Amino acid sequence: MKPAESNLASPTPGLDRQAGLPERQSPRSIEARLLRGLLRSMGKPPFRVTLWNGEQVGDDPNPLVPHLLIRRRSALYRLLLDPALHFGDAYAAGEVDVEGSLVDFVESCYRGEAHSRRLLLKAYGRTYARRNPPGRSRHNVHHHYDIGNAFYRLWLDEQLLYTCAYFPDPAMTLDQAQVAKMDHVCRKLRLRPGESVVEAGCGWGALALHMARRYGVRVRAFNLSREQIAYARQRAAAEGLAGQVEFVEDDYRNIDGRHDAFVSVGMLEHVGPDHYRELGGVVDHCLAERGRGLIHTIGRNRPMPMNGWIEKRIFPGAYPPSLREMMEIFEPWEFSVLDVENLRLHYARTLEHWLARFESAADEVRRMFDERFVRTWRLYLAGSVAGFTSGQMQLFQVLFARAGNNDIPLTRSDIYRPE
């Protein structure tokens, strides 16, 4: 089996391609047909193969593609059996060789393997989770977000962002920190003018409008809350951005189109872990090959049930996941996580602002509702401050892209470059 050392070290291939063999003869041997089947399942990777008997498989017209030489029939059968295991030994022994770039050849094999896996996943991989089906999601969202815009206006910032702000300078006002958060998200996504962005769970529309206004992108923003969508549409119209930002009152499961970026800030808490794989499938469906995605969510250091009282009184159906649980969004679809940042202390500070503003408006809230409502929300806000300062709660921003996308920045320094 082992060729002579002199043969191994020889730079000349074991057969002469210039010796008049037709370049694209139709493969006839059983081995050539097996190999052709393997290459087809790999999405026809860009390389040519020549067998020991001179037969050629793979017809990439580019003469620069790597050229695999299989010098022994037994080596081919081992390759068909388990290419990942046997290629290395066959190569080391000189039973197979690669003309052209060895790196390019192996890279084509890897991309081909990934192609096969994706075909399988698309055929068999969808799960049908049930915990928060669309009807229940609509009910849950209505419970919390449709209390009335007037109530939230009493203690949120001017643009009504109901998610963790970002305080690169601790002296920032809440309004400044919410703008800084939106810019932090947009910088991580490396938005470029003219790109198309889809947003899942857009609240009162602040981020969608900010992306359109400051970064020149087109946005399609989804939300189940009727009150929030109505408000967001009014704002878009008032700002003359209605042609650039479309607010859609619909479930994230119905997101369509193909977009350069996917962003979701503060929705995942309402999705439920049973649906993470399905959410990943939605992203897989709507994200362009070179697209980027960002999910911003409350999280945990380890899986833990939601506080029972908050689930009952404030956020029915809500669940903040651990990072391990979040990976169910990305791993089945082979997304590549590029960057995770934990902004826990920023949420503590955001909530301190909200709590102080809520207390200033407590009399008004009492007139709108009653004392029990005031005490419920006071405890919810104060308890949330404590949750983040004590490290019980986390805030994760997860940036991701498709596995094979090399159009990603080498470092994160651009996020921190002054404007």
Added chain:
Amino acid sequence: MKPAESNLASPTPGLDRQAGLPERQSPRSIEARLLRGLLRSMGKPPFRVTLWNGEQVGDDPNPLVPHLLIRRRSALYRLLLDPALHFGDAYAAGEVDVEGSLVDFVESCYRGEAHSRRLLLKAYGRTYARRNPPGRSRHNVHHHYDIGNAFYRLWLDEQLLYTCAYFPDPAMTLDQAQVAKMDHVCRKLRLRPGESVVEAGCGWGALALHMARRYGVRVRAFNLSREQIAYARQRAAAEGLAGQVEFVEDDYRNIDGRHDAFVSVGMLEHVGPDHYRELGGVVDHCLAERGRGLIHTIGRNRPMPMNGWIEKRIFPGAYPPSLREMMEIFEPWEFSVLDVENLRLHYARTLEHWLARFESAADEVRRMFDERFVRTWRLYLAGSVAGFTSGQMQLFQVLFARAGNNDIPLTRSDIYRPE
């Protein structure tokens, strides 16, 4: 059950603490004793409790600690049954109240809950995994790293770093990029002069010496490879750093002491997922309360077996984990992941440098070993370039701290600030 609204809104507590009750009377009722037991299991959180009958539980001498008033016996029983669920309703209804900071009170409760969980984990939580027990690890490490320093010197950088470099500027040389990697790690760890660092898997000692030299820390560095440890000790002595850096030829499982930082660059690939929880336990044991940790490892977008050939010929026992799998290090011990960065393209570039240098030295390698060895290593290096450029392989740096540690920077901008 529901008190009158007027009572709810009243700022005066339901009983008068100034009315001559002894401040620290010994609790006698069954309810007070139950409550005292609950507080003990929570590590005696800093607040006082006064019951409906005037009894007091909790004797924190600080008069500023929050004061919980439980106004109804039935509320206490519900709290004992499921505090997380029932506290909220009881508070909203005014059956319990908090004097002093509501945020501080809830934060103490959260920290107390975490205390209880940690007690349970320490008692029952250790697993005894077997896949890479210490003897097998020693064998595996010897297989790869003790091939001979002379071989690695042919194609690694000057300081012999055999892990992914960092190229913030793509024009950097390999030597510069390895120094940049070490600085990137040290900056993420926010090392301060005089601190103590433990390193798990220190290779030829470059990072340990760099941390001591440039950041003024003391280092205890562990490694199973006899050849590497011998080399590292020589370097430490030659540089006059032997008093500041101790190289220990031992398994990471035997790490001892209490340190301000834990760092491991390129060891996790050899640990095996069955041992991640155990590794987390080692970190839990050796990391100070305000300590930081960083693990740098080759990874995957999804769990996948190691390439069979590489496992067999190059790295026996090796396994690059997905992020989900890595979380088994952190989640059982409630570590908080602060920052994850994927440096995949940097490893592709590092490997391109290694491959080019290896090819330049191929004749010498052939003289040291044989042609089969040259072809084996050529394929391993070229295949690894392809693994990273195609997105099959990832390189994760995960920064973490203890859950309750608020001595963490607000942003990552300091990592990117010019020196």
